Amino acid sequence: AQSVSQHNHHVILSEAASLELGCNYSYGGTVNLFWYVQYPGQHLQLLLKYFSGDPLVKGIKGFEAEFIKSKFSFNLRKPSVQWSDTAEYFCAVNPGLSGGYQKVTFGTGTKLQVIP
Amino acid sequence: GAGVSQSPSNKVTEKGKDVELRCDPISGHTALYWYRQSLGQGLEFLIYFQGNSAPDKSGLPSDRFSAERTGGSVSTLTIQRTQQEDSAVYLCASSPSTGHNSPLHFGNGTRLTVT
Numbered sequence: 001a002q003s004v005s006q007h008n009h010h011v012i013l014s015e016a017a018s019l020e021l022g023c024n025y026s027y028g029g030t031v032n033l034f035w036y037v038q039y040p041g042q043h044l045q046l047l048l049k050y051f052s053g054d055p056l057v058k059g060i061k062g063f064e065a066e067f068i069k070s071k072f073s074f075n076l077r078k079p080s081v082q083w084s085d086t087a088e089y090f091c092a093v094n095p096g097l098s099g100g101y102q103k104v105t106f107g108t109g110t111k112l113q114v115i116p
Numbered sequence: 117g118a119g120v121s122q123s124p125s126n127k128v129t130e131k132g133k134d135v136e137l138r139c140d141p142i143s144g145h146t147a148l149y150w151y152r153q154s155l156g157q158g159l160e161f162l163i164y165f166q167g168n169s170a171p172d173k174s175g176l177p178s179d180r181f182s183a184e185r186t187g188g189s190v191s192t193l194t195i196q197r198t199q200q201e202d203s204a205v206y207l208c209a210s211s212p213s214t215g216h217n218s219p220l221h222f223g224n225g226t227r228l229t230v231t
Contacts, residue, residue: 006158009156032217034219036220036222042224043119043120043222043223043224043225044207044209044220044222045222046219046220049217049219051217090158090159092159103161103164103172104149104161104220105161106151106158106159106161107158108156108157108158109158109159
């Protein structure tokens, strides 16, 4: 069964600082990778996703993530954070199997607090 | 358009009582998922529906938990004889298909507090 690890549970940054949130997964086959974000008082929403092709994917609000297959990682980055990026970030994986049901597994989340 | 709707948004119940949580997915979405979000635990998978059937119930924590989906639309998660450890936010998500590239669309969740 697949699993997802997010090692940073709580990150505090000042505005304009650079951000990198770690995500590692365990699954031997092809995977599809997601980052979801939950802003305070709002529902979880998709930030970006990787299925195939260019391992560097860009999402909304200036976020990007890089899939490194050899490291089983899909770290989230942003060059310069804003106060409005304060939220909880979840990495998720599902097996890249064709057809049928794929279970989506989430990490434990990273709370990001950006100080103005 | 309308997103995933969950009700109630908050539920406080006494230990030992039964509760029902409702999820109304996005129209036309065939896949429906229930997750539980507890402090420091991330999102814990509970159950998945494809149409009205539940091919994966592996995440239900005990036989006190059950879920059904009728008409390929609304789903109800029932917790019988609630315990304090059931306190959490219960999230519902739907997806247009089970395809591996279909992201999940989440509701706002139901915050359950068992006193």
